[in-house]
Amino acid sequence: MLDIHDCSVRSVFLIGNVGIKMTQPQRVAFVSLGCAKNLVDSEKMLGQLAEAGCAITVDESAADVIVVNTCGFLEASRTEADDIIAEAVANKQQGGAQRVVVAGCLVQRDKQAMLDRIPGIDAIVGVNNRDDVVRAVLGKPSSGIERNPDVFLSDYHPFVQLDTARLRITPRHYAYLRISEGCDQKCTFCTIPSIRGRMHCKPPSVVMAEARELVSDGVVEISLIGQDTTSYGLGEDPIEGGLAGLLRQLNRLDGLKWIRLMYVYPSVLTDDMLNAVAQCDRVCNYIDIPLQHINDRILKAMHRRVDRRATEMLLEKIRDRIPGVTIRTTLISGFPGETQAEHDELVQFVKDFQFDALGVFPYSLEPDTPAGRMPDQISDTVKRERTEELMLTQQEVAFRAADACVGTTFPVLVDSVDQDGHAVARHQGQAPTVDGVVQVARAGAAPGAFIDVRCTARENYDLIASPTQVSLPVLDT
Numbered sequence: 366m367l368d369i370h371d372c373s374v375r376s377v378f379l380i381g382n383v384g385i386k387m388t389q390p391q392r393v394a395f396v397s398l399g400c401a402k403n404l405v406d407s408e409k410m411l412g413q414l415a416e417a418g419c420a421i422t423v424d425e426s427a428a429d430v431i432v433v434n435t436c437g438f439l440e441a442s443r444t445e446a447d448d449i450i451a452e453a454v455a456n457k458q459q460g461g462a463q464r465v466v467v468a469g470c471l472v473q474r475d476k477q478a479m480l481d482r483i484p485g486i487d488a489i490v491g492v493n494n495r496d497d498v499v500r501a502v503l504g505k506p507s508s509g510i511e512r513n514p515d516v517f518l519s520d521y522h523p524f525v526q527l528d529t530a531r532l533r534i535t536p537r538h539y540a541y542l543r544i545s546e547g548c549d550q551k552c553t554f555c556t557i558p559s560i561r562g563r564m565h566c567k568p569p570s571v572v573m574a575e576a577r578e579l580v581s582d583g584v585v586e587i588s589l590i591g592q593d594t595t596s597y598g599l600g601e602d603p604i605e606g607g608l609a610g611l612l613r614q615l616n617r618l619d620g621l622k623w624i625r626l627m628y629v630y631p632s633v634l635t636d637d638m639l640n641a642v643a644q645c646d647r648v649c650n651y652i653d654i655p656l657q658h659i660n661d662r663i664l665k666a667m668h669r670r671v672d673r674r675a676t677e678m679l680l681e682k683i684r685d686r687i688p689g690v691t692i693r694t695t696l697i698s699g700f701p702g703e704t705q706a707e708h709d710e711l712v713q714f715v716k717d718f719q720f721d722a723l724g725v726f727p728y729s730l731e732p733d734t735p736a737g738r739m740p741d742q743i744s745d746t747v748k749r750e751r752t753e754e755l756m757l758t759q760q761e762v763a764f765r766a767a768d769a770c771v772g773t774t775f776p777v778l779v780d781s782v783d784q785d786g787h788a789v790a791r792h793q794g795q796a797p798t799v800d801g802v803v804q805v806a807r808a809g810a811a812p813g814a815f816i817d818v819r820c821t822a823r824e825n826y827d828l829i830a831s832p833t834q835v836s837l838p839v840l841d842t
């Protein structure tokens with residue numbers, strides 16, 4: 366597996382020319398937008414470009430080709446993607462790059478609208494066609510499907526696209542491992558099933574092979590991702606043991622220290638899965654469980670398959686079965702028809718349950734979804750106010766919980782260290798990029814090492830800590 370973590374962020378660099386022979390390497394600037402699932406797609410495409418002999422650069426002004434891997438999930442992400450694509454096209458029109466390639470969800474969702482909005486794109490690559498990225502970048506014919514721009518877009522959902530030959534853009538010591546593609550849930554606000562298709566799972570042998578490859582590349586922490594990780598192995602092609610079995614297999618992998626479970630769907634989280642989390646010593650006591658709301662009527666309108674009572678029983682069970690568990694959730698504020706009383710119920714729930722971490726998104730109207738067609742859409746102003754109130758409510762909860770950590774000791778994984786030896790690290794209850802961090806002065810350890818620290822203070826959502834003892838570098842284990 367190739368990686369680029371050691372390269373300076375603003376440098377142009379070449380990667381071994383191991384694939385297609387080119388007289389001159391194409392310099393490719395790659396912009397990755399959106400969530401961890403899209404990031405894995407980006408890493409996979411970067412790996413293929415590198416193997417084809419392309420030089421990857423972070424400097425768009427030095428690039429021959431600019432690739433933008435888009436997110437089309439919410440209106441805000443589409444606006445962001447449009448701006449970045451328009452910038453890339455302007456760069457080309459001013460004599461910079463020679464070619465602009467757009468990939469990802471936005472392409473799959475509505476290519477024509479995107480091409481109408483932003484003329485000047487040279488090639489598009491859908492989510493099921495990421496193996497075509499080299500042809501898109503090199504400007505080769507697109508199998509006669511359509512020209513000008515070159516189109517690599519298919520509705521066919523491959524059983525599974527392997528995530529090998531990745532050029533990772535996460536730090537060397539942690540990585541995302543995608544265990545499935547697509548989603549069989551039918552949440553009324555969500556466009557993902559229409560973009561990514563039905564759920565397909567990687568067989569455990571493939572997941573394990575990828576995990577072994579990541580570990581041999583220096584990874585000590587793997588976050589399992591998928592649109593709905595709990596449904597792993599359910600559905601048309603059942604996999605014996607499902608997610609719980611996979612967690613147990615991963616737990617036996619030498620060299621892997623932390624396994625983190627993301628994107629749990631409430632109604633599919635079974636006792637067996639909870640037991641696996643509780644019993645496997647390398648599986649973090651961490652559950653990321655997007656709940657979206659707590660009011661019964663709203664949950665039903667969202668088609669979430671759980672009600673308030675079932676949700677509360679499940680949350681109680683999680684805390685009961687996994688001592689010291691960190692529970693993270695995400696909520697949607699201002700769903701169509703949400704009354705003030707239903708919003709107040711959600712605020713009170715956040716106060717009462719005391720999540721360890723919580724994200725709130727204002728409802729985003731997605732035209733081709735059942736929720737997008739519902740009456741009584743909430744105004745942007747009210748959505749913003751309600752979102753703000755929920756976030757402030759959680760802030761109080763989070764600050765109180767962080768204050769309670771002062772004086773305690775716990776192990777952390779070092780993510781980065783600056784020139785003064787000041788480390789940014791995470792404890793087991795903090796997932797990369799979405800949660801707070803632990804700042805450790807004079808850590809005396811390199812990225813990828815585990816150290817024991819004592820928490821001395823809180824700074825906003827972050828903890829301040831001092832090392833008590835430095836572990837051996839984990840990469841040697």
Ligand code: SF4
Binds near residue numbers: 548549550552593630
């Ligand atoms: S579980 Fe619901 S919100 Fe998540 S990807 Fe599937 S349909 Fe969308």
